[in-house]
Amino acid sequence: MKPIRLMSGFLTVGVWTMLSRVLGFVRDAMILAYLGTGPVYEAYVVAFRLPNMFRRFFAEGAFNVAFVPMFSKRLETSDDARRFAEDAMSGLTSVLVVLTALAMATMPWLIYALASGFAGQEEFTLAVEFGRISFPYILFVSLAALLSGVLNATGRFAAAAAAPVLLNVVLVAAMILGAWAGGDIAPWLIWSIPVAGLAQLVMLWFAARNAGFPLALRRPRLTPELRNLLRVAVPAMLAGGVVQVNLLVGQQVASYFDRAVGWLYAADRLYQLPLGVVGIAVGVVLLPDLSRRLAANDDIGGRYAFSRAGEVSLALTIPSAVALVVIPQPLVSVLFERGQTTAADTAAISMAVAIYGLGLPAFVLQKILQPVYFAREDTRSPFRFAVVSMVVNAVAALGLAPLMGWTAPALATTLAGWVMVVQLMRGARPLGDVARFDARFWSRLWRICLVSAVMGAVLWLGALALEEPLRTAYWRYPALALLVVAGIVVYFGLGQVIGAVKLSEFRRPLKG
Template sequence: MKPIRLISGVMTVGFWTLMSRVLGLVREVFLLAYIGPGPVLDAFVAAFRLPNMFRRFFGEGAFNAAFVPMFSKRYEAGEDAQGFAREAMSGLSFVLLILTGLALLFMPALVWATAGGFAGTESFDLTVGYGRVMFPYILFISLAALASGVLNAAGHFAAAAAAPVFLNILVIGALLAGNLFGGEVIWWVVWMVPLAGVVHLGIVWVAARRAGVSLMPGRPRWTPEMKQLVTIAIPAALSGGVMQINLLVGQQVASNFEKAVGWLYAADRLYQLPLGVVGIAVGIVLLPDLARRLRAEDHDGAREAYSRAGEVSLALTVPAAVALIVMPLPLVSVLFERGQTGSDDSAAIAMAVAIYGLGLPSFVLQKVLQPLFYAREDTKTPFRYALWSMVVNAVLAIGLAPILGWIAPAIATTVAGWFMAILLLIGGRRFGEVARFDARFKRRIWRISFAAIGMGAVLWCGLLILGPALAATGWRYLALAGLVGLGMVSYFVIGRALGAFYPHELKAAFRRGR
């Protein structure tokens, strides 16, 4: 059986995720320029969040958390993995068709439940209209996630990681076409979303077939395997539901403040860039790798994979978090401030970016820690932790809103993220040494942190020097690029001097397939 190359897999997924997130950032630049914060953008964000909310249940979240370990173990043992995947595809298709029909019928109630602050405003009717067009995206993207899970479990990461790029390419194309040909630009985007889901599904379905797994759905059947899958998936779905409730609580709070939904959305997209490139990439590769190693009783290899995944994740994430905290306004103003987005909008978005930056390492740690449980088909424990995280998030978001206003959801998200990461870290210790970071990780994490702090100091000095250039229209892009380059070089130099990482280790990891 072909082994999974952890580091090279992470780099493959990370590269394509980086491309997707960079294009996603370009997408937000055009959205904010052509539409800008206000009722229309708020409505689009709320409507687009509906299929993506359910996607966490049936796509990369709950369903795949149950499906990937079960498929990986059958694939490793040669136990008709293709038949299992086909049955899962059939059952998932049936459930998604029913869900889509109900959502289209009861869209006004769904909007009221997720963005109650829009009631009686222009945004409410817009959200209902946009939602009815975009919601079928959930059908295509969830089936695509299952096909991607098959590819990842088989060690084929490129196609599954590259496919999401097309959503951003198509949406950017729709924005440009709408601006060129006239009409309401937003409707070009709204209609492009489900089409992008069809394209995504087509790419990964063909790739899975070429990898030797045909995923043609048939009549749903209730078999012992499907019963086991559902039994494992339900707690994961509830766990994913808790995370979505956290988002919805934040959206409910933000919907009571003008432009706040759009501000938080823009900030979310910026911090999602490092989160997607590092955290999601590591989680995608680590889960099937751990499942297969545990099946083969390779506990030393499992601990090595887990520790190196954590080390690589934090080595890339901690400096990104420091950068978001130290220089949020230059990032936001240079990237987003144009057209319909003004300086007040930039200041608000930058405040949220800095707060999300404080929580970024915790969000990435969750992606490393959750596979410890999912690889053992334990989805109940993360669900219990997620419930506690939900309580923390809701109490802070609702309780702080009368005092701090629209920024309360961002603070609540960050605090709840660290709470969840700590619970996962403590809870995983019951699995023994295999679920504990090794001595090398413990040595390196402090050096990584000090290197990132040193980089932050260099960035702060760079801001003082390049401040005038960042404010000048003709020089701001070059100044921002110089500041980012200065941060990267300083982090590498300081980290290398402190022994936080060594280039030869990465090369060796590629050669070993780790």
């Protein structure tokens, strides 16, 4: 993949992910406005997280990590890539059908495992009901993730990146219809989740067909290729399980504090915007590219792609992290404080946002460092690192809860994220130059940090100057827009002057 095409891939995925996350903000703001942060909202959070947790465990976190490099190498060497994809899809479908049936039958125990603090409360009954309705989403969206892997491996990033937009469009439309019909919007919201998953699957199947891969279900069979896929996928699945255990521990701790599950979820949605737009976008493009380069023995090109991915990611992530730490209150207030969401909710969510902001660069760096291992079909090393990270997260979340209360899970997540990055960087040393950032990356990194610090000071002073407008009902929107624009101008303007960022590197890919 040529440099311009590589950057174009980053931007394609990033722009669509940005649109998805913006619509996600609209969705979450509407949900908070309609439901507040009370029992119905907390039940929705747990129920919605359940299929998403298993999706990351089976599809995105394990199956695709193993599938994409193998499929990419078959494309590079002209093996029967379509047959391999169909066998993989059939095997995944059979596992997901059994999993869905078991989960729906054992839903009360699953909810207890996710949020035992809900036991005996209204939240528990609602979460069980919501979970049974929403869980089939995993079947549709996991198959959609496999089709996304096929499209990404062929260099067609737009459709796969656009698919998550459908989820938010369907959920927002369902809430609008529910409000128009009158009464409770919760049933409209929950039933729209599996509908959105089916919509994504249908869209991506047609996109894959147009790309020359009209995949069809076959009778599941354990071929030598699938055995090799499982050999690589199982450690990745265990690693994905470790990540989900981290989330589970945090949610368990939060479930014992009133409204904390909702506060942490809302904060998570805010820091997920830069994480999705930057980290996930770069990771999605980098994995198939590195896999093809390794298959072609192109170590020089691999190091260049790895370094530019890190450079672009941190150039956009570090200033985002600074903003989340410096001005969380204005961001949360404007995005979420309306309807049933109060100023007290804003203050609590802002605290969690600032803590997550400290870990944002670590979460993004993981998305860049992990493809170096996955492209070599090495999923065991990230699994070992994830286990250490899980222990750190659990000890910190449980140990700090008596001292910090409900914010302990957020700090534990941030700490575990940096521990994971340190392990990934140290473990990559024996992999050669392809896993090392080049001189240009390090030259720009200190400049990025310097410019981000200056931007942070401007944001802090600007928030003080605009304190009154930021609290006023109608003026807070233009006031926040002015603050954000000022930060962008300072960052990119000064960054261009001292060489932290080069706007010319974005222009040509954007035109494409």
